[in-house]
Amino acid sequence: MPGYEAERDRLREHLGIEWIQNGLSKSGWTPSKSIRHSSDLNCDFSHPEKCQWKNMADEKQMDSRDFYLFEKIDYTEFPVLRVGPGPSKIQQGDKMIFVGDKKREEQHAIFYSSPINCQNSTGNLTFTYWVYNSARVEVILLEDDGRGGYKMIFDDPSEEKPYVDCGTIQLNTECHAEIPPREKPFRIGIRAYEISNTDGSFVMIDNILYSASLCKVGIDIGDNFKSNALETGATGKHVDTAAELKCDNFDSKCRWRSGGDAMVMWRRSSSILPSPLLLNATGTTVGPRGGYAVLYVEQGTQKKSLDILRSDPITCQSLTENEFTFRYWHWERFSFDNFEFSRFWEFGQIELEACAVDLMLKDVECVPIPRGSSPANVKLTFRKATKNFMIVIRVSSLNSDFDNMVIVDDISYRATLCTDALSVFDIGDSFVSTPMLSLLLSRNVHTAQDLSCDFSKRASACLWGMLNQDEESSDIASNTWTVGHGPLNDEKLYSLTGISEMPEGEFGLAKFETGGSSVLLSEVVRCALDNVHVQFKLWTTGTAKIKVCLVEESSPSLLDCQDASSGDVVVDLPRIRRPFRVAFSAEAEDQGMVLIDDIVVTGQICPPTAAKQFSSKTFRPTADIPDPNVCRLLSCDFHLGHACLYESSQVPHSAMHGVSQRKLNAFLTRSKRVFILESPQFRLNTVARLHFDYKLQGDANLFICNDSGTKELESCFKVEGREGNDYIELLASDTKVYIISRLSESGKSGSLEISKIVFTDISDQAIC
Structure with a gap:
């Protein structure tokens, strides 16, 4: 209002309002984008830059004046008899728009809205207004004239005009207009007119409210379409297998979720999409099945307001090939010459991408999702992501002038995680088997x-044990059972067996590289009387399986077999009055393993008698041949990187030791002066020899003690050489052997190397 300083002074004095320069220079008005909701036109001018209204441009030649933004700056009340019918008491800080003049020629001004695409039923427009000196206000409807301008709908006799009640008789009343239903796009205008008093006249407007049922301006996804918050089984816990990221229903089993912290969230729907929509968008009627994830983006929405669809985290995956697949549909709604279409987006106005992101949602790598004929079946590969990452699907760019909708379904992920077994034998790097x-x-x-x-x-x-492999048998296999050692990788074993419980310590193992069978037999039981149960823990991998059988002592055939499944197994044995063995019969068509542990047998059996011993077809040692069982206990070639069943005795000043390259090495210093290697306990049936290869360096000495570790070193056998092979004779009464290395009294450092321990008879013949 430049040039109206005196008039502004009078307004400030009598009404307590002040002009805000350039107050209406910015607004939310749009020339072509239709409003989505009737409330989009609500405006109280507290934030005029958001109001979807503006002054009519001068070049349109439809009015002569503009509205200006004013603010209430004090508590002066409006004179109720001269300025009304709006309220006389206005809060300080309230804003309103004002138009006025002192010219004799009539002046008028139009303040009009963003376009309304169409209106289903009668709409209501209300606003607070004040007039002075016979000025008046009315509500008009405008439509495009096709030449870049507008025309009033009143000019067309066939058009129904709005009912407008903007009377000035009652105080504290609003202007109310009832706008009839319209199928064609239009705009609402508030027109101030009859401003023609030389003493000055004006119109003030505030609190514009519009309520109406608008025609659908979004994508037509059917009247029965419903969506809910996306609530799945994703909790942020890492997945154990890549298969856990499979999601085809977005229910409690799905490990995908909305990213959160966004205005427009992914939601879940199971509504059937209309066939015409699918046909028009994709050329087929193929749509998502069951539950699916949907992201509806209304026009005007910025990309930063959009949510992401993200997986639960992957702790570690190998660099082998991976494949991320899913199906998706997306549409856009736009207008052209008053016609509207829904279609599959192919020309880049909305684009998606799949990204691997770290746990802080920072990008590791992103792959643009290729555009193709919907429903597109997307297959992607991530080449950089290996540790602690998530997969996200997100919108990378869009045209916010239109509505867009994205649907994602049938997600799957194929990869080898670090916890996945690479083969049926892969149960951890620390897994070894020994005889x-x-x-x-x-x-x-x-x-x-x-x-x-x-x-x-x-x-x-x-x-328990196995029959000699040279014995002929039709059912008893000759493949070897061994003992497995850990610790095992619990995640890999779980991926192979589906059992979370792990074997404790050592366990029985039957391993099949190319199929076959293997039988573990018990010693002969005279008979089973009552309630005999065999309990054990079982794990199987690959094609391997196991049966629990009975074997007659006099026949090698397997009888009365019962299949066993992985987990805790309990097998009931029948009453049997003749000698028998219990057999674990493992077999596999191809590769596989059987692991058993914690065998517990309960019930009542017949005890042995002195009058009769049940025969066995196994090898029986005589008193002249040392027990092969002791041979297996004491022999060791250190080839598996450990000391077999020997253990290092921890005493004060014990030296460090290690096993590598089939050798045990102990390193002695002044502070670590002694090293003791202790055998397992054994029971001999006759005299035997224990041979060992050794090498001494520095000031180290070597002693071999048998029977008891409480003996003084002076009573042990001292090895006089510095390198070579030696042995100690073991008596039938001996129960342990100790290999001891110690620094000499004045020694500074030294080392011991043991490379082989062999158990023989007194003729140096190998026993095992």
Whole structure:
């Protein structure tokens, strides 16, 4: 209002309002984008830059004046008899628009809205207004004239005009207009007119409210379409297998979720999309099945307001090939010459991408999702992501002038995680197997509990073993059972077996590289009387499986077999009054493994008698030949990187040691002066020899002690050489062997190397 300083002073004095320069220079008005909701036209001028209204441009030649923004700056009340019918008391800080003049010629001004695409039913427009000196206000409807301008709908006699009640009789009243339904796009205008008093006249407007049922301006996805918040089973916990990222229903089993912290969220729907929509958009009626994820983006929405669809994290995956696949549909709604279309977007106005992001949502790598005929089946590969990452699907760019909708379904991910087993034998890098020390020696089974076995000390105390491989048999396989050692990788074993419980310590193992069978037998049981149960823990990988069978002592055939499934197994044995063995019969068509642990046998069996011993077809040692079981306990070639069943005794000033390249090495210093290698406990049936290869360096000495570790070193056998092979004779009464290295009294440092320990008879003949 430049040039109206005196008039502004009078307004400030009598009404307490002040002009805000350039107050209406910015607004939310749009020339072509239709409003989505009737409330989009609500405006109280507290933030005029958001109001979707503006003054009519001068070049349109439809009015002579403009509205200006004013603010209430004090508590002066409006004179109720001269300025009305709006309220006389206005809060300080309130804003309104004002137009006025002192010319005799009539002046008028139009303040008009963004376009309304169409209106289903009668709409209501209300606003607060004040007039002075016979000025008046009305509501008009405008439509494009096709030449870049507008025309009033009143000019067309066939058009229904709005009912307008903007009377000035009652105080504190609003202007109310009822706008009839319209199928064609239009705009609402507020027109101030009859401003023609030389003493000055004006119109003020505030609190514009519009309420109406608008025609659908979004994508027509059917009247029955419903969506809910995307609530899945994703909790942020890392996945154990890539298969857990499969999601085809977006329910509690799905490990995908909305990213959160966004205005426009991914949602879940199971509504069936209309066939015409699908046909028009994709050329087919193929749509998502069951539950699917949907992101509806309204026009005007900025990309930064959009949510992401993200997976639960992947802790680690190998650099082998991976494949991320899903199906998606997306549409855009636009207008052209008053016609509207929904179609599959092909020309880049909305684009998606799949990204691998770290746990802080920072990009590791992103792959643009290729555009193709919808429904596109997308296949992507990530080449950089290996540790602690998530997969996200997000909008990378869009044209916010139109509505867009994206649907994602049938997600799957194929990759080798670091916790996945690479083969049926891959149960951890620390997994090794060693020969089983127990043999079938016709030992007596006094109680059912005697058959219990946890495979510790390589099953040396177990009454289980295998038949000699040179014995002919039709059913009893000659493949070898061994003892497995860990620790195992619990995640890899779980991926192979589906069982979360791990074997504790050592366990029985039957391994098949190319198929076959292997049988583990118990010693002979005289008979089973009542309630005999065999319990054990079982894991199987690949094609391997196991049966629990009975074997007659006099026949090698497997009888009365019962299949066992992975987990905790309990097998009930029938009453049997003749000698028998219990057999674990493992077999595989191809590659596989059987792991068993914690065998527990309960119930009542017949004890052995002195009058009769049940025969066995296994090898039976005589008193002149040392027990092969002791041979397996004491022999060691260190080829698996550990000291077999030997252990390092921890005493004050114990030296460090290590096993590598089939050698045990102990390093002695002044502070670490002694090293003791202790054998497992054994029971000999006759005299035997224990040979060992050794090498001494520096000031180290070597002693070999048998029977008891409490003996003084002076009573042990001292090895006089510095390198070579030596042995010690073991008596039938001996139970342990100690290999001891110690620095001399004045020694500074030294080392011991042991490379092989071999058990023989007194003629140096190998026993095992």
